[in-house]
Amino acid sequence: xxxxxxxxxxxxxxxxxxxxxxxxxxxxxxxxxxxxxxxxxxxxxxxxxxxxxxxxxxxxxxxxxxxxxxxxxxxxxxxxxxxxxxxxxxxxxxxxxxxxxxxxxxxxxxxxxxxxxxxxxxxxxxxxxxxxxxxxxxxxxxxxxxxxxxxxxxxxxxxxxxxxxxxxxxxxxxxxxxxxxxxxxxxxxxxxxxxxxxxxxxxxxxxxxxxxxxxx
Amino acid sequence: xxxxxxxxxxxxxxxxxxxxxxxxxxxxxxxxxxxxxxxxxxxxxxxxxxxxxxxxxxxxxxxxxxxxxxxxxxxxxxxxxxxxxxxxxxxxxxxxxxxxxxxxxxxxxxxxxxxxxxxxxxxxxxxxxxxxxxxxxxxxxxxxxxxxxxxxxxxxxxxxxxxxxxxxxxxxxxxxxxxxxxxxxxxxxxxxxxxxxxxxxxxxxxxxxxxxxxxx
Numbered sequence: 001x002x003x004x005x006x007x008x009x010x011x012x013x014x015x016x017x018x019x020x021x022x023x024x025x026x027x028x029x030x031x032x033x034x035x036x037x038x039x040x041x042x043x044x045x046x047x048x049x050x051x052x053x054x055x056x057x058x059x060x061x062x063x064x065x066x067x068x069x070x071x072x073x074x075x076x077x078x079x080x081x082x083x084x085x086x087x088x089x090x091x092x093x094x095x096x097x098x099x100x101x102x103x104x105x106x107x108x109x110x111x112x113x114x115x116x117x118x119x120x121x122x123x124x125x126x127x128x129x130x131x132x133x134x135x136x137x138x139x140x141x142x143x144x145x146x147x148x149x150x151x152x153x154x155x156x157x158x159x160x161x162x163x164x165x166x167x168x169x170x171x172x173x174x175x176x177x178x179x180x181x182x183x184x185x186x187x188x189x190x191x192x193x194x195x196x197x198x199x200x201x202x203x204x205x206x207x208x209x210x211x212x213x214x215x216x
Numbered sequence: 217x218x219x220x221x222x223x224x225x226x227x228x229x230x231x232x233x234x235x236x237x238x239x240x241x242x243x244x245x246x247x248x249x250x251x252x253x254x255x256x257x258x259x260x261x262x263x264x265x266x267x268x269x270x271x272x273x274x275x276x277x278x279x280x281x282x283x284x285x286x287x288x289x290x291x292x293x294x295x296x297x298x299x300x301x302x303x304x305x306x307x308x309x310x311x312x313x314x315x316x317x318x319x320x321x322x323x324x325x326x327x328x329x330x331x332x333x334x335x336x337x338x339x340x341x342x343x344x345x346x347x348x349x350x351x352x353x354x355x356x357x358x359x360x361x362x363x364x365x366x367x368x369x370x371x372x373x374x375x376x377x378x379x380x381x382x383x384x385x386x387x388x389x390x391x392x393x394x395x396x397x398x399x400x401x402x403x404x405x406x407x408x409x410x411x412x413x414x415x416x417x418x419x420x421x422x423x424x425x426x427x428x429x430x431x432x
Contacts, residue, residue, distance in 0.1 A: 015250075018253070018254065018257060021241060021257060021261075022241050022242065022244050022245055022253075022257060023245075025237060025238050025241030025242060025260065026238065026241060026242035026245070028238050029238055029239075029242070034231075034282050034285055034286060034289060035282050037234070037238075038234065038271075038281075038282070041234060041237060041238060041264060041267075044241065044264075045237075045261065045264045048257060048260075048261045048264075051257075055254075065254075066250050066251050066254070069250055070250060073250060
């Protein structure tokens with residue numbers, strides 16, 4: 001049986017991968033070329049395999065993955081509903097930036113987990129080369145039409161904002177997770193640790209946006 | 217290098233699997249429960265793995281899968297656009313019945329292919345148990361609310377009609393495929409063979425609808 005914190009963390013990770021799979025696969029329908037469609041579909045498929053890994057890990061430890069995911073369905077659906085991409089480029093940036101922020105976040109957290117869970121989280125988040133495709137295609141599009149940059153920069157900021165806001169909702173509603181984030185709620189450094197985490201995620205996000213030539 | 221007929225047949229099969237993956241994954245967002253969502257997502261994932269198999273087979277034989285799929289993009293997109301499910305049950309019936317008709321069709325055709333291609337087609341179409349889930353859930357829903365049956369029966373008929381109409385478009389625009397369907401265009405039995413194929417597909421479709429308690 002997993003601890004409440006591990007169950008919550010893997011639950012939100014599993015559902016995050018499942019819903020990312022579903023949304024990215026749907027966004028593939030906006031691809032301008034068949035080659036683009038197959039590349040985005042492969043990104044979606046990678047999310048599904050990650051979902052399966054986390055789900056199998058939970059099952060093997062006697063935790064029902066459905067039960068573990070359930071508390072996070074609404075908040076993650078809201079996140080995606082609020083950030084429905086209007087076109088191919090927004091979809092691509094969402095897949096790339098969303099994956100990046102999520103990976104940074106889980107990697108930070110995984111340090112405080114037992115070794116086998118930490119190993120799972122790192123395996124699941126390993127970039128299997130899909131982000132290169134997204135970066136190359138986004139750069140191309142921005143070079144071709146610099147006007148695109150302003151719109152995508154705004155889109156990237158909206159994503160970071162939406163992620164922080166939904167993550168706060170999750171943190172306040174799940175005490176086990178909150179403790180994990182802040183090591184211990186009674187720790188006087190807890191607030192500083194949390195804002196330190198948000199700062200580090202924001203810096204990493206800016207670096208990704210910079211690499212695309214986008215203001216963050 | 218594949219023959220024109222094999223290239224066309226595997227092209228339409230590969231794109232059919234890719235677009236089915238994309239649409240079924242999107243339809244999973246209509247699932248009433250998380251368990252249903254994971255089951256439909258697994259069906260979508262199976263379609264993606266089939267797409268990968270066919271795509272790898274074409275590449276290994278020096279045929280560009282993108283080039284092979286290209287001629288079938290419009291007709292298959294039209295098929296799915298004309299048959300966008302309005303709810304979870306329509307999505308589920310579409311996945312089940314669509315897969316069934318496609319499998320029957322490719323199995324009929326595979327008899328006329330070289331052995332290795334025929335083997336690939338049969339591997340790709342092997343039902344890995346997902347249809348049991350669809351049948352069980354559809355039966356449950358029909359029992360719970362018999363009014364659903366009329367709507368789903370109509371939906372099933374629309375699907376069969378749309379498939380025949382899109383398949384005719386494909387057949388008339390791709391001479392290599394047409395020859396495969398009819399063995400040889402000059403064969404006096406060609407027309408009879410084609411209508412025989414359509415009849416057999418219709419009978420198998422009726423059997424699937426019957427098993428669900430739906431009029432076909």
